[in-house]
Amino acid sequence: MSIYLDCNATTPIEPEVAEKMNNYLTTDFGNEGSHTHSFGSVAKKAVQEATDQVVSLVNASRNEIIFTSGATESNNIAILGLKEFGLNNNKKHIITSAIEHKAVLEPIQELEKLGFEVDIINVDQSGRVNPKDIKDKIREDTLLISIMGVNNETGVIQPISEIIEIILKNLVRFMKD
Numbered sequence: 001m002s003i004y005l006d007c008n009a010t011t012p013i014e015p016e017v018a019e020k021m022n023n024y025l026t027t028d029f030g031n032e033g034s035h036t037h038s039f040g041s042v043a044k045k046a047v048q049e050a051t052d053q054v055v056s057l058v059n060a061s062r063n064e065i066i067f068t069s070g071a072t073e074s075n076n077i078a079i080l081g082l083k084e085f086g087l088n089n090n091k092k093h094i095i096t097s098a099i100e101h102k103a104v105l106e107p108i109q110e111l112e113k114l115g116f117e118v119d120i121i122n123v124d125q126s127g128r129v130n131p132k133d134i135k136d137k138i139r140e141d142t143l144l145i146s147i148m149g150v151n152n153e154t155g156v157i158q159p160i161s162e163i164i165e166i167i168l169k170n171l172v173r174f175m176k177d
């Protein structure tokens with residue numbers, strides 16, 4: 001018998017989710033962007049309900065929720081979407097770690113080709129990013145710090161709360177300067 005131990009990379013869908021989705025994949029499969037027929041309105045209502053569920057789960061507002069096809073698309077939108085802002089505001093410095101997935105590293109490399117400067121933080125022997133290494137690299141023109149929550153190969157949980165604290169403290173410092 002084989003046992004799958006790589007649930008940081010992908011996981012089986014919960015049966016109740018699969019059951020709910022099966023209806024929208026086979027019966028109520030309309031395009032939610034089509035407003036001229038009932039197939040579209042049924043799908044739109046389902047997407048709105050799903051949006052509201054995510055909104056209450058993560059305490060956000062509706063316009064902050066964007067559904068994508070997966071992590072690669074999300075990372076590309078988030079990272080490449082910062083390009084104009086960075087160029088227009090002279091914020092062209094990026095910090096990331098050596099253990100990020102290529103879905104993060106590749107769009108960052110694209111920005112590097114356009115003149116953005118990238119600092120890549122190495123991890124220690126246990127596979128962990130040291131928050132102090134990030135603190136040492138933060139600059140006034142830092143646009144983005146991208147560190148994964150859990151590594152998809154080692155399963156090591158990164159100290160995200162500590163990193164966020166450091167970022168917030170430094171933001172305040174730069175605002176005062």
Ligand SMILES: Cc1ncc(COP(=O)(O)O)c(C=O)c1O
Pocket residue numbers: 008009010069070071072073101103148151152
């Ligand atoms: C950490 C991480 N980021 C991104 C991806 C890419 O995800 P997707 O296949 O949803 O684009 C994976 C997939 O294994 C991943 O583990």
